[in-house]
């Protein structure tokens with residue numbers, strides 16, 4: 001997967017671009033922090049890269065096969081379902097047998113330090129465990145591109161560090177990972193950074 005942004009910008013209201021044009025090429029196995037003040041358009045740029053929003057300026061080129069997967073800021077799971085089932089489901093959807101999906105999901109849970117909580121209902125997980133489970137579920141969907149929105153915003157430092165470690169695990173699997181974040185430690189955990197700058201006429 002190679003993703004190229006060429007002078008990409010976006011405006012929701014005519015003449016009011018959210019951020020200065022962004023240009024860059026990003027490849028599989030990289031973690032990229034998207035930074036910038038609140039409202040600068042980080043989530044919007046994630047949506048552009050995922051093909052959910054067509055940019056009003058510039059272009060996005062994706063080379064290579066593979067789907068984009070989104071991990072939202074608030075971990076959304078099914079309260080009564082076991083943690084493991086959240087990882088099993090995308091594997092079943094991709095055609096694995098139940099048995100194969102369970103073996104693979106246990107491996108993925110282990111990789112994210114979650115092997116102890118596979119049998120717990122989602123509602124009993126801590127914030128950090130729930131967020132890591134969302135990343136593990138993302139892996140199970142086998143994406144080429146993972147778009148992660150503010151994964152550490154509501155976590156204490158120690159729990160955030162666990163999630164940041166998991167981001168690198170995703171990249172180690174050859175996934176191109178973009179992370180919208182305000183956190184200095186999450187930025188430092190990423191290999192590259194893109195700063196979104198507000199357009200001065202809008203401030």
Ligand SMILES: Nc1ncnc2c1ncn2[C@@H]1O[C@H](COP(=O)(O)OP(=O)(O)OP(=O)(O)O)[C@@H](O)[C@H]1O
Nearest residue numbers: 012018036037038039040041042043044045180182
């Ligand atoms: N669908 C939409 N229609 C109109 N305006 C929108 C839409 N989506 C987002 N916006 C506006 O675009 C601006 C950028 O929003 P966005 O969520 O991308 O910023 P952000 O940098 O991710 O912010 P934060 O750090 O607070 O999460 C905001 O002013 C927001 O209200």
